[in-house]
Amino acid sequence: MFDRNSALFKALGDEELESLAKHSRLKVLSKHQYLCTQYTDAQYVYIIASGAAVAERVSSDGRRQVLSFIFPGDVIGLTYHHEFSVKSLTPLTSHQFRQNKIAELSEKYSSLSDNLSSIRERVIALMLDQLYLLGQKKAHERVCFLLLHLLKRLPGASVDNIELPMTRLDMADYLGLTVETVSRSITKLKAEGLIETTELHSMAITDLETVTKLADIN
């Protein structure tokens, strides 16, 4: 039932997995629905089983920051309050747990508790990368970073085929740019022979070394 590749279930024994399974509920969303919304109590923890989503923050004047793209195995709701909304990009399936149940089980099973710690740590590491990106990087560097990020995190992605589950607007709001700038950056990267696009949402990295150099923080 549960995928041990997920950071939450990693290295858990059968007993732990069964306990978790007992308290989980499958939650299924279609495209463009909200799993949870900004500034409400976080009653549940979700672990994504399939599909893709975004964590976003929207202000009253319409500006929107995509905080993270979310993929299978990712965990949502480990904080007491949601500081963001989570919206599905594709049909989405997730396992829902009561937050206090997770807290309870993590006291009992130290491996679960360790997993939770390492998830939080990874979230922080990702956010630090993104802070650097938004504060310091140029538009085309940001796009390269996103491509490599997706290459790492998207299930089934390979250098010669990255299927983007999000629109250009989602990419723009993640990168702190406009749709037009993202589009132009992609065009430019294509012109320079660094990437190729077979379809609108299918990309290939043809010059991984250069793309990595542009994306990297060092």
Added chain:
Amino acid sequence: MFDRNSALFKALGDEELESLAKHSRLKVLSKHQYLCTQYTDAQYVYIIASGAAVAERVSSDGRRQVLSFIFPGDVIGLTYHHEFSVKSLTPLTSHQFRQNKIAELSEKYSSLSDNLSSIRERVIALMLDQLYLLGQKKAHERVCFLLLHLLKRLPGASVDNIELPMTRLDMADYLGLTVETVSRSITKLKAEGLIETTELHSMAITDLETVTKLADIN
């Protein structure tokens, strides 16, 4: 010895505090020294007693992102690897603990463990605000945000006197701007009657409502 106002020591009993004190070492730094540096193992946890510091990430081409300003009561080193360096802005005193000692004690004392969780949560909340700031906000909005942030976090700061412990460059690198833009933004805010500067590093907010409106995310 320890200040219960710090998020780490909050609501701890005398026994807990004594156990911690037993395992702590005072670490004193002068101006512009490193408490810890990027990409090294985090052996120690530090809690700031006095002074101010920055958490920063520097790339090989010289670009620098200030990830956070650090003030008394703040805790550093709760992750296994430092993804950043911490540099003192002023003379700095901190209490140093071995990381595994903290982990050990937090298993024993649940209030300590709770404190650690809430610290991590607060760190994430701050970072989310900053992501929105860097991705979406205009220069003068960023400066307003920083002023309010300092008003909340700087010990001794009040609406009519905020003593900035950092240079304009630190502010710029925190806000994803250049020194010149920060300087111009401050000049503009002064001209509009929103703030006043008595000295270079002393500011007063004269129109809190407007500043708040500009800084806010909603």
Added chain:
DNA sequence: CGGGCACTTGAGGACGTTCAAGGAGGGTGG
């Protein structure tokens, strides 16, 4: 087939950066 949405492309403009100069404050050595 038509309409709507997403994407691309172009032109113009704004915001922030870069480059450059000048001023103010603090520390050091004469």
Added chain:
DNA sequence: CCACCCTCCTTGAACGTCCTCAAGTGCCCG
């Protein structure tokens, strides 16, 4: 104690990157 220097800050001018506005294309779905 003053002169000098260095660092930090401000201000100006020119430039560039990215944004805004606008038009046009392609694709999906009804």
